[in-house]
Amino acid sequence: MSLHKDILPPxxxxxxxxxxxxxxxxxxxxxxxxxxxxxxxxxxEIETEEFNFDMLNIKKSHPARQMHDTxxxxxxxxxxxxxxxxxxxxxxLEKKPPLAFxxxxxxxxxxxxxxxxxxxxxxxxIYVDExxxxxxxxxxxxKIIYSLFGDxxxxxxxxxxxxxxxxxxxxxxxxxxxxxxxxxxxxLVNPIVLENCNIDSDKYSGLAFGLGIERIAMLKHGVTDIRxxxxxxxxxxxxxx
Amino acid sequence: xxxxxxxxxxxxEENPNIDQLSVSLFQLGHEHEIDGDIFDMxxxxxxxxxxxxxxxxxxxAVFYTxxxxxxxxxxxxxxxxIDFENLSESTCPQISFLKLEIDQVPEIYKDSxxxxxxxxxxxxxxxxxxxxxxxxxxxxxxxxxxxxxxxxGKLLFHEIEKNxxxxxxxxxxxxxxxxxxxxxxxxxxxxxxxxxGGKSTSCSTDTKIVIVECAFFQPEAIIGKSVKYDIQSExxxxxxxxxxxxxxxxxxxxxxxxxxxxxxxxxxxIISYKSKDYPIHQxxxxxxxxxxxxxxxxxxxxxxxxxxxxxxxxxxxxxxxxSFRSDVKTQNxxxxxxxxxxxxxxxxxxxxxxxxxxxxxxxxxxxxxxxFLLDHGFYEVINSPFVxxxxxxxxxxxxxxxxxxxxxxxxxxxxLVDNLLFxxxxxxxxxxxxxxxxxxxxxxxxxxxxxxxxxxxxRVGLNFEDFSKKINKKYLTMLFQEILPxxxxxxxxxSRDLLDTKIKNEIVTLEVDIDKFSSDILSYKEVSKSPESxxxxxxxxxxxxxxxxxxxxIKDYSKTEALQDLLLNYQSDIIKNVYIFDYFKNEKxxxxxxxxxxxxxxxxxxxxxxxxxxxxxxxxxxxxxxxGISIPGI
Numbered sequence: 090m091s092l093h094k095d096i097l098p099p100x101x102x103x104x105x106x107x108x109x110x111x112x113x114x115x116x117x118x119x120x121x122x123x124x125x126x127x128x129x130x131x132x133x134e135i136e137t138e139e140f141n142f143d144m145l146n147i148k149k150s151h152p153a154r155q156m157h158d159t160x161x162x163x164x165x166x167x168x169x170x171x172x173x174x175x176x177x178x179x180x181x182l183e184k185k186p187p188l189a190f191x192x193x194x195x196x197x198x199x200x201x202x203x204x205x206x207x208x209x210x211x212x213x214x215i216y217v218d219e220x221x222x223x224x225x226x227x228x229x230x231x232k233i234i235y236s237l238f239g240d241x242x243x244x245x246x247x248x249x250x251x252x253x254x255x256x257x258x259x260x261x262x263x264x265x266x267x268x269x270x271x272x273x274x275x276x277l278v279n280p281i282v283l284e285n286c287n288i289d290s291d292k293y294s295g296l297a298f299g300l301g302i303e304r305i306a307m308l309k310h311g312v313t314d315i316r317x318x319x320x321x322x323x324x325x326x327x328x329x330x
Numbered sequence: 331x332x333x334x335x336x337x338x339x340x341x342x343e344e345n346p347n348i349d350q351l352s353v354s355l356f357q358l359g360h361e362h363e364i365d366g367d368i369f370d371m372x373x374x375x376x377x378x379x380x381x382x383x384x385x386x387x388x389x390x391a392v393f394y395t396x397x398x399x400x401x402x403x404x405x406x407x408x409x410x411x412i413d414f415e416n417l418s419e420s421t422c423p424q425i426s427f428l429k430l431e432i433d434q435v436p437e438i439y440k441d442s443x444x445x446x447x448x449x450x451x452x453x454x455x456x457x458x459x460x461x462x463x464x465x466x467x468x469x470x471x472x473x474x475x476x477x478x479x480x481x482x483g484k485l486l487f488h489e490i491e492k493n494x495x496x497x498x499x500x501x502x503x504x505x506x507x508x509x510x511x512x513x514x515x516x517x518x519x520x521x522x523x524x525x526x527g528g529k530s531t532s533c534s535t536d537t538k539i540v541i542v543e544c545a546f547f548q549p550e551a552i553i554g555k556s557v558k559y560d561i562q563s564e565x566x567x568x569x570x571x572x573x574x575x576x577x578x579x580x581x582x583x584x585x586x587x588x589x590x591x592x593x594x595x596x597x598x599x600i601i602s603y604k605s606k607d608y609p610i611h612q613x614x615x616x617x618x619x620x621x622x623x624x625x626x627x628x629x630x631x632x633x634x635x636x637x638x639x640x641x642x643x644x645x646x647x648x649x650x651x652x653s654f655r656s657d658v659k660t661q662n663x664x665x666x667x668x669x670x671x672x673x674x675x676x677x678x679x680x681x682x683x684x685x686x687x688x689x690x691x692x693x694x695x696x697x698x699x700x701x702f703l704l705d706h707g708f709y710e711v712i713n714s715p716f717v718x719x720x721x722x723x724x725x726x727x728x729x730x731x732x733x734x735x736x737x738x739x740x741x742x743x744x745x746l747v748d749n750l751l752f753x754x755x756x757x758x759x760x761x762x763x764x765x766x767x768x769x770x771x772x773x774x775x776x777x778x779x780x781x782x783x784x785x786x787x788x789r790v791g792l793n794f795e796d797f798s799k800k801i802n803k804k805y806l807t808m809l810f811q812e813i814l815p816x817x818x819x820x821x822x823x824x825s826r827d828l829l830d831t832k833i834k835n836e837i838v839t840l841e842v843d844i845d846k847f848s849s850d851i852l853s854y855k856e857v858s859k860s861p862e863s864x865x866x867x868x869x870x871x872x873x874x875x876x877x878x879x880x881x882x883x884i885k886d887y888s889k890t891e892a893l894q895d896l897l898l899n900y901q902s903d904i905i906k907n908v909y910i911f912d913y914f915k916n917e918k919x920x921x922x923x924x925x926x927x928x929x930x931x932x933x934x935x936x937x938x939x940x941x942x943x944x945x946x947x948x949x950x951x952x953x954x955x956x957x958g959i960s961i962p963g964i
Contacts, residue, residue, distance in 0.1 A: 099894055099910050099924055104792050105858050106703060106762065109710040113860060116697075126684030129693075133778060135725075135770050150550040152375070152570070157557050161728040162738070163772065169727075189684045195715075201731050208714055216684055223669060224625025224680035231679060246674035248359025248666065250374035256623075256666035258674055277623060280662055294623070309864040317870075321711040321749035323758055324870040324906075330861065 110329040111210055111318055114306040115193045118212050121236050125229070127191040127214055132176030134195055135167050140175035144285045145253040160197050160207070169197035172299065173213040174253060180215070181286035186293045187218035193302070206315055210302035215278065217288060217295035223256060223277055226296040230260055230275055233298070237305065238262055245269065254297055255279045270308065273300045331371045331381055331564075333467075334449040337442075338369075341387050343395035354393050357673045360386065368450065376657040378571025382470030385654070392639040392671050400442075400468065403586035410599035412541070417488035419605035421511050422523070425487065425545040426578040426602040428585060429478060430458075432538050433594040440591060442468070458533045458540040461588050463564075470654075471544065471573055471581045472565035474521060478539035480531040483516040487523065489551075494519055499532035504559045511551045513543075524552040524569040526561050544582055546575040574654035575608045611651040615644065616661060623665035625680050626672070636671045637664070694852060696766060696844060699782065701856035702813055707791055708762040708784065713745035715767075723771035740771050742783035743841050747824065750785050754833050757875050757929075760789040762801070766844065783841040785824075787833075794913040794925075806838050813854050814847065875906060875931035878946050884922045886958025893956055897926050900952075902945045906931040 108116070119129060141147075142154055152158060153171060160169040176192035184190075193212035201207050216229075227246065234244050243263040251257045254276025261269040275298035280290035288295075303315050310329070312318070317325055335348045346354070348364065355362055360380060361372045371386075379385045387396045410429050416422060435457050439447065446464045447454055454460050458475040466472045494506045496519050506512070506519065513521035520528040524547040533540060547569045556566040579602070586598060617630040634644050643650040651658045658664065669677060700710060716727070716735030724737040739745065742765050753761050764784040771777050790796035790805060799805070803821045810819050824837040880897075884890055898908055905928055912925030928949070930942045950961065 097890075098915075099794065099890065099913050100898075101795060102793055102909060103796075104707045104760075105705060106708040107710065108700065108704065108860065109712050111712060112710060114864075116860065126686050134768055135776055135778070150553050152553055155554045155557070156729045157554070160730075162725050163728070165728060167776065187685055199729065199731065207716065207731060207735075216682075218685075220622065222623060222625030222680065223665075224677055225682040227674075227677060228679040228682045232682075247356060247361065248374075248670045248674060250359075250376040255660070255662040256669050277662065277665075280660060310867045312867045319712060319714065321713065321752060321763065322756070322870060323709060323753050323761065324756070325867075326709045326711070328867055328870075329865055330858075 105330060107326055107328075107330045109318075109326070110306050110310060110312075111302055113329065114309065115210055115212060115302045118237070118300060118302070118305070119191055119193050121233070122191045122212070122214055125232065127189045127216070130176055130180045130190045130192050131194070132170075132173070132179050132192060134170055134197070135162065136170040136175050137167055138165075140178050141168055141170050141172075144178045144282065145174050146279050146281045146285070147252045151252065156199075158199055160199055171198050172196050173211045174297075174299070177213060177215045177297065178282075178286060181217065181283075181288060186288060186295075187216075189216040189218075190214070204315060206303075206319065208319075209315075211299055212302060213297065213299040215295055215297045217278065217283070217293050219293055221277070221294045221296050223296075226258075226275055226277065226298070229296065230273070230298065233300075234260065234262060234272065237309075244272075249274060249276075251276060253279050253282050264308075272305065273298055275299070331373065331567075332450055333369045333371060333383060333386060334445075335367045335369060336449060337383055337445065338386060338390070341383075341396055341398055342390065343397065346394065351390075354390060355386070357675075358389050358392075358670050360389070375571055378568060378573060379470065379654040379657075381568050381571065382466070383468050385470050388641055388654075391641075392636065400584060401587050402580060402583040403590065404583070408599040410601040412485065412601060413483070414485045414601075414603070415487070416603055416605070417486060418511060420548070421489065421551040422487055422545050422547050423605045424575055424578065424603070424608075425543065426582055426600065428542040428544070428582040428600045429598065430540050430542065430586065430589055430595060431478075431597040432457075432589060433596055435535065435538065436592040443588060443592070456533050456535045456537060457592070458537055458542070458589075461585060462542065465581060465585055465588065466564060466568070469577065469581050469584065470568060471577050472524070472568050473581065473585065474527050474543045474565075475533045475537075476520070476527070476531045476541040476543065477533045477537045478541045479537075481515065481541055486514045487545075488512065488514065490514075490519070496522060497529045498522070498526045498561065499529050500526065500561075501529065502561070504561075506559075508558075510555070511547065522555070522559070523547055525555050525559070525563050525566045542582060542585055544578045546573060546578075572656045576653035578602060608653055610653075611659060612648040613651065613659075613661065613664060615647050615649055619661045620665045620668055623662060624669050624672075624677060626677060628668070628672075633668060636668055640667060640671070642667075695847060695849060698851045698854050698856065699844075699847060700764075700766070701858050702851065702854050703762075703764050703784065704858040705856055706762070706809055707760075708764045708786075711746070711749055711763050711765050712767075713739075713742070713749070713765060715739050715770075717744070719744070721771075723773050723777075725770055725772045725776070738770050740769055741841055742767055742769065742781055743785065743824075743839050746783055746785035746839070747829070747837070750787060750837065751829060751831055754787075754831060756872070757877075758788070759835075760792050760801075762786040780844045781841055782844055782847075783839070785837065785839050787835045787837045792907075792909045792911070792927075794910045797911040800835060801838055802836050803838055806840070813851050816850075817846070817848065819846075869933065871906075871931050871933040873932055873934075873936050875929055876937070876942065877927055877929050878942065879911070879925055879927050880946075880950060880953070880961060881912065881923060881925040882953070882959050883962055884924060884959045885920065887922065889956050889958045890922065890924070893924070893953060893959055896953055896956070897949065900949055904930050904932050904937060904941065904945060 173192045180190050191214040246258045249257045249259040257276035260273050278295035283290040362369045462473045462475050491509045497503050511523040512519045520531045552569040556563045617633045641652045715738050717739045718734040720737050721740050730736040766782050786801045790799040822839050907929040911927045914923045
């Protein structure tokens, strides 16, 4: 039996960690949108009613403003943002058109069941310029969806309602099982919202869209229970390297 | 809201089948599911006008020839004498009452009333309430029926702001609190306006004289009440979304007609109260603007034809919005109407070009930090901000989900401790976690800080170099010195005394402002990368796991690779993980020792020793076929 003196040690397999799949999905989508020309802006998770609702044309009577839908804090002086849209308001107040930016992060709604969590993540984008129209919005949405799900995916636009966009649409993709799945909401920025941000709505128009990160992550990774994302179980997290 | 296909199609000349009608409804934005012959509609909140058979038919008229042919009573009606006063006209600017007396309560229902209950599988209540419910289904306007024999005295509509007991006609006793719009009779609340009527004045199967109330309530007065009092109310659902303020006369005359189709009416009288005229909203005709908003090019004739089919009147260059379309106010609203008619999917796309940005990622430093931690085996987690523990600076949630989630956390470390214990209970012996999050506190206003928190305990790593090293302050200090040699971080040892655990490993934590990290970290060259594809998740098991070690003595070094190939790639449903935990080269004895650890766990059952041994023995047996290696003791 011959002995090899210069034998190599065994394979040293160092366990690398992983990004959280929700943060990773959020980063992927935001990087994609940055490549389309959007800038990233941030905003606070604790917001005022003015920025979270009023400026976005969400009337005092809107059900979303009720205590059973929105978390209020410190005797209703503030709230936990229910969407990332108030960041767009802050952006529009700071910059003049043409402007194109995205924001992503945590949002909060008073839900807690197998399909809804009180905290989840959104990415939203807005583009305001002269002559922005619905046909261009469709083009952008096709580009986003094709980048995320491949250009063979079948999608459809449905009329919908958001107080801050008009016309408004929801976009579904057709799953492998033949079921339509809602992926994002979008629309042309309601001129009332532009005016609220001191933007001349006769001269400028805008498009806006928003995606729920958990929903897309569930579809892309095949996770069926949204609660798995937030158990911090290493057996779960280690699958997303 | 459930609508029967047969009820819709009987008014449509072209007689579309259920699938054709479904496609049309989707194009118009009326999402639904089909259950047999029933459309289960999920209408957007701005389209309260479509919460009825007629509402949907009005929209479908843009594609089909719709004939409503619902007869109404057209003769002159006597004036109803009623002692009523409206003390809150701003909440209820318009209200009508109809009094009807019938000969006999019918036992059998006919035509549309009959098919309403039959086709939708609904339970009947009493004749007048049944007519009221059907009418709400047909027209979208809720009405309320009082037994006239219980209605003597002064009737008031007003707003109250005091606690008051109220028993609903569904036998539910509630305490009204806060501000409520109510009808009172002789100072007793008999109707929670727009939500549910009271038991004391409700109709029964014997009622022959009825007072029908038909009102327009401002949505603001109704919203949230049905949730507050836990009352399922179709009426409130409609009032919250807005009803047609101009429909009262037609609806009550339709009520008379439906009653008359079933029994002899002995007497009828009506009265309407209107504090102000409903303003007719007018929008200038501007097809150029519509084309600009949508990005199409249609003619003015085509445009006006669409609107006309949707019941909009066009007069002298203005579009008159019908009273039931309170959602239409601007050119953008009209553009949406046109886009719906054309079909969103039929609008061609136009290439979009967004001016290029400066592509500066403002979170470069934070991302470098994340990848540095990844490279050293840390896993990123995200925790809920809601906690039960209050600190002086913690922000209190006014309406928490429960008492365990009453405050916003003021540190991340506590969340990570929970995560650590969770994983330790699942037999994890090397745990390294981090989270980056904004934290909010209240101290002369709301303060925000962005923090990184890490927690680590147990083995440094699951490989032969790190297996026997335990995580401690020194290990983490040295780790961070690698990227930031000139900065000092305050790592802490967390006592396990108050933790529900028997594990003794040291727990090291760090919580630090992201601002604390200097830009020196940007020069760190990360090894890890973002995943290029999205891994397909495999459901995890919460069943117990156990491990078994195999240690080999190798005299023929050339067989080391073959052994690793076999053992690291051995396939079994119950092997969760395998790694080399030990390696030693004995120069004197000219042998190497190498130890493998297998973690066993099933996804479907708790494993027995015999089941584990079966796989273990096969691994041993296959490995011993390799010449020049042995397992000491076997």
